[in-house]
Amino acid sequence: MTATDTRRGRWSLLARFAVLPGLARLLLLTQLAFNIGFYLVVPFLATHLADDLAMAGWAIGIVLGVRTFSQQGMFALGGALADRFGVRPTVLAGCSVRIAGFVVLAAAGDFATVLIGTVLIGFAAALFSPAVESALAVQGTELEERGVITRTELFGLFAVCGEVGAVTGPLLGAALLSVDFSLTCSVAAAVFAIILLAHARFLPRGPRAERRPLLAGWADIARNRTFLVFAAGYSAYLLSYNQLYLALPVELGRSGADWALGWMFALASGLVVFGQLPMAAWARTRLGAHRALPLGFGLLSLAFAAVAVLSPWALPEGLSLLPASVFVVLLTCGQMLAVPVAQDLVPRLAGGRNLGSYYGFLSSAGGLAVLVGSGVAGGLLDLAARPGPAAPVPWAVLAVLPAVGGLTLLALAKRYRNESRSH
Template identity: 80%
Template sequence: MRRWSLLAQFAQLPGIARLLLLTQLAFNVGFYLVVPFLAVHLSKDLAMAGWAIGVVLGVRTFSQQGLFVLGGALTDRFGIRPTVLTGCVLRIVGFVVLAAAEDLGTVLTGTVLIGFAAALFSPAVESALAAQGAALEDRGIITRTELFGLFAVCGEIGAVTGPLLGTALLGVDFGLTCSAAAAVFALILAAHARWLPRGARDERRPLQAGWSDIARNRTFLLFAAAYSAYLLSYNQLYLALPVELERVGAESALGWMFALAAVMVVTGQIPLARWARTRLGATRALPLGFGLLSLAFAVVAAWAPWTPPPGPFGLAPAVAFVVLLTLGQMLAVPVAQDLVPRLAREDNLGSYYGFLSSAGGLAVLVGSGAAGGLLDLAAQPAAAAAVPWLFLAALPAVGGLTLLVLARHYPNENRSH
């Protein structure tokens, strides 16, 4: 397939693949409709203390990222369809509970349900997409890397649309926003109950089978450890970027920076994924992508000690940071998502994807804590302002070098058509 048009590629896909892609879009719409505004609601509407808000947000992250490894194993044990449907039901219940919550205990209950729903839902959808991608690649319709590229585009569209809708509802009632999110997931539930096949990789194997397989797969364990630097790096859009914008006195530009990243993903992800798959392969695309991640932090490190120039030129390091970080993500992630099933020998995909996500979540938890302590040095131009950025640059650099060393152990990328 030679056309790079998003709609052209989408139209050629079979119904199940389209369902999975639209699911990711709707999933992010429902999620980002509520979660970015949760802290505001807890503070202003429920008058919760800062420590309580921190606990809620931390519990949400752990119940999602930390439990992905369990959700993936449950996918392999019970099958994709029941896991997806259960995740949808839990998220609907979670949003309903959150809409009615007026105390910390109830808020935590709703938050845990919302997080665990994603831990069930996401590995199941990713493993279904991987299986679909392998079949479509064998038929010459689309490569699995490109299919995961489309998956990223749909997710990005949802991640942009959700906050816009949430902002529109922010002046109304938070309960209404939660109800709207629950309605989105009710539609997702209905669609999967109607169209997701009952036999989609429904092997019903022992719960620990995937974990045992992962424990014996040393190449994948090293890959997961190295790749976790990606999620930590990309998370710095929310932690480190605001610090740089504060340094140059342009805090209001944060929304524009997110918009820039979204436009890059929506317009450039598909051709870049195709180029990475056909011209580079995982052996070169992953180290190159991680090199761009590292370079993004290094550019800011070079500028951080100096007084920023006046006007829009002061935003140059932040813009370079967003562009390089997004390019690194666009280059590495679809290739990595295609590589995971090959490292897993196309088996126990839920467990493998779940483990990869949980490894990234652990890296974010540990790494962002360390980075957060150092980022105070970057708030003002000084010699020490480069230190946190250099620390952050070193992490994907080490990850990329590790992936480069591992490259000789990657399975053959070529498929017969």
């Protein structure tokens, strides 16, 4: 790929979507459809349990917690299954399990049945997500060698498709919820049935799976100390980005702007949809991994530091949204800069082997960081609930985590500097 082609491609990736090979388009559209189906239902689950099923708060908390664990915590297992049995059967199984989960949830009227449905929904993602990411990495490698698109940019386009689905799903879900929650679940099941049929028809079978132990990928990861350090550093991003759901509402409450939460999420989504592709191209072609990763994690750290500086005071009404807005913009820009580059590094750190296990382990490590870190952060954020001298403390602590993670990834990314700049 020439320098001219790269500059042109940076700004025309959406237009070039139509000329991508069929498998690449299928994987990208899969992410779009996955998120539409998922966000049709899950954002409204707590409201349904409380209002329609009259469940107690503790029961709702258990349901939501189990759903998160069955998804994030089981990614490592799903990735190992993809490596053992192949991408196609694992994706088809995941779609089937999610359809079953939505059907069970549509009919659920008691705690036990709801719990079964949510576990199925969560575990389904653990099956198909690592498989799709590993297939995308392989496709990205082939397309980069052919000069069609870089692997980093393909992951950037993958993120855009996911964000469009994450925006579209709740809008459709809100409209359907006005009719009936069971209808919402049924529509979500239908979306995944379409995905299942599309993958059964168009997803290639690939080479015959090797007859090797199921946990061979995990054993490879356990010996790969470089990747284990990488996963630990990268987990700081997942913990940081999760603060959109934990710390951001606290800041909006502190500034008396609770009403703006939806607008803040819309701002983050808009930034990803319109900024991810040029940001990923800039990171890949101009910065390289050795600069993009620390810069992206530096922006994550700066997002928390900015709120720490502004949180001790009650700002005038016209400026009350300034800390939250700066936080969302910096956090989202850091994500857009660092994540596609980090995902591009995974196949290199893995040596091109056991990609399902590697991507699954990366997600599970992040889920564990979110589980542990959010509990600590939640306790500290009580200090930030109102303006005062203690308000900056939780934000300052949260700023340290991505800074440390960024320094960790910087040390690893330097190893691949020459390779990254040569493509």
